[in-house]
Amino acid sequence: MPIVHMTVPSGKRIELEVKTGTPIMRAAVDAGTEGIIGECGGAAMCGTCHVLVDEAWLDRLPLMSQNEDDMLECTAVPRQANSRLSCQLRMTEELEGLELTLPERQR
Amino acid sequence: METVIDKIPHVDVDPWTPELIDEPYEMHELVREAGPVAYIPKYDLFVVGRHAEVQAVLTNWETFISSAGVGLANFRHEAPFRPKSILLEADPPDHTVVRTVISRIMSPKNLQQLRDLFEAEAITMVDRVLEKRQVDGVKDIAEYFPLKVFPDAVGLETEGRDNLLLYGDMVFNALGPRNELFERSMEKLKPVSSWIMDHCTREALRPGGLGHLIYEAADKGEINQDQAAMLVRSFLSAGVDTTIGGIANILLTLARHPAEYAKLHANPALARQTFEEGLRYESIVQTIFRTTGKPAEIAGVSIDEDRKVLTLLGSANRDPRKWSEPNRFNVERNPVGHVTFGAGIHGCVGQMIARMEGEIVLRALAKKVKRIELTGRHKRHHNNSLRAMHSLPLELVPA
Numbered sequence: 172m173p174i175v176h177m178t179v180p181s182g183k184r185i186e187l188e189v190k191t192g193t194p195i196m197r198a199a200v201d202a203g204t205e206g207i208i209g210e211c212g213g214a215a216m217c218g219t220c221h222v223l224v225d226e227a228w229l230d231r232l233p234l235m236s237q238n239e240d241d242m243l244e245c246t247a248v249p250r251q252a253n254s255r256l257s258c259q260l261r262m263t264e265e266l267e268g269l270e271l272t273l274p275e276r277q278r
Numbered sequence: 279m280e281t282v283i284d285k286i287p288h289v290d291v292d293p294w295t296p297e298l299i300d301e302p303y304e305m306h307e308l309v310r311e312a313g314p315v316a317y318i319p320k321y322d323l324f325v326v327g328r329h330a331e332v333q334a335v336l337t338n339w340e341t342f343i344s345s346a347g348v349g350l351a352n353f354r355h356e357a358p359f360r361p362k363s364i365l366l367e368a369d370p371p372d373h374t375v376v377r378t379v380i381s382r383i384m385s386p387k388n389l390q391q392l393r394d395l396f397e398a399e400a401i402t403m404v405d406r407v408l409e410k411r412q413v414d415g416v417k418d419i420a421e422y423f424p425l426k427v428f429p430d431a432v433g434l435e436t437e438g439r440d441n442l443l444l445y446g447d448m449v450f451n452a453l454g455p456r457n458e459l460f461e462r463s464m465e466k467l468k469p470v471s472s473w474i475m476d477h478c479t480r481e482a483l484r485p486g487g488l489g490h491l492i493y494e495a496a497d498k499g500e501i502n503q504d505q506a507a508m509l510v511r512s513f514l515s516a517g518v519d520t521t522i523g524g525i526a527n528i529l530l531t532l533a534r535h536p537a538e539y540a541k542l543h544a545n546p547a548l549a550r551q552t553f554e555e556g557l558r559y560e561s562i563v564q565t566i567f568r569t570t571g572k573p574a575e576i577a578g579v580s581i582d583e584d585r586k587v588l589t590l591l592g593s594a595n596r597d598p599r600k601w602s603e604p605n606r607f608n609v610e611r612n613p614v615g616h617v618t619f620g621a622g623i624h625g626c627v628g629q630m631i632a633r634m635e636g637e638i639v640l641r642a643l644a645k646k647v648k649r650i651e652l653t654g655r656h657k658r659h660h661n662n663s664l665r666a667m668h669s670l671p672l673e674l675v676p677a
Contacts, residue, residue, distance in 0.1 A: 201615075
């Protein structure tokens, strides 16, 4: 299974296995990852699966929908240039090794 | 020739009988344990009841489409009872445009501005019910609160709000079969529908409300004026009965689980999670359908194009493959991933305001009410898709 590297709010770096086709938020929540909520279950409604993407990977991600763009205005830690909602990032083989950092808080 | 229907388990049930509407859980188990996908002969219908398959069907909008209706009726062959919803009964790309507009209006940021108002209303309400002590949890709390704060937020006048209850009942009955429940709620179709449509106009709505925000999106050209009225209709159809049922169900559940209520009373910060676990435990929406827009596959089973697939939301929420001790109500559980609000691009657009309403009511109760006790038997209100309640006799013991 492809691996995603995630730095969680405590500073710990974890490896997350994400099945191809699965949104990264879902895999992180199922694994009980600290620092991610995903309250709305992946409908891009709650802004609580906010991630910061390593610059080198930014261009390789799927384009952002208008909806995700709007919802990033609602995150607890203000959005940055490399902010995404991890419920909108479905795993692909090409994303093997993706580097993500979780913001300090989601709510 | 052997068809796919011969190869999958048959479950000989009718989920829309009064008995199964009252107590669906054994039927859920039957469907879940029969297999990942089963067949209901009476309605010539495919059904999924496990969390993984329910989730898979709901999130694959390319295959399992909504534009042929999200009820039993297939709009490719039958006329809908009302003009189709441009939000719920639509597919991308049409759906994407309107969804984006309404998502933004219902965003957590916008809703935050309503929070103080909602909290003040909840405190007043709790003071009043505590004075009475003996209350009907449905009329005095579950209906009272959403019927006050939500239409206020939309900008609807106070007069005639009972029409919202009748209309919601109609909309959710219409997602099921054409049975007695459907016929009975349709008896008032004309007057109620025209009341609703009259109140979807810009002129009928108070400036500054959520309704007017939709019309402002139309002024900017993101949607047109007719679409704006249709989206206000979506608010009025889906935003009241559902929240009412969610609150009624959690009140019943807490009354039946005094030890769990005690945890909430001791720590009102658990309110949001408690409401969420309540939504998992008793899914307010029980049944929703998709239609195969092309040949499809569920767990290795091929299904032809143009077939109806029923997803049992309440069943997915208690699937032991997904949840440990699924039949246990546990306020300390993290219930993220329940499908009470659906999932994917059609996930309930009002879910954040529903959560806020539920959380605020529970927090206000938790602070001032020591115990919630059942003083009689609750009565379910029968609806083809909702787990709704008619009455809930309670005694509230002050802290």
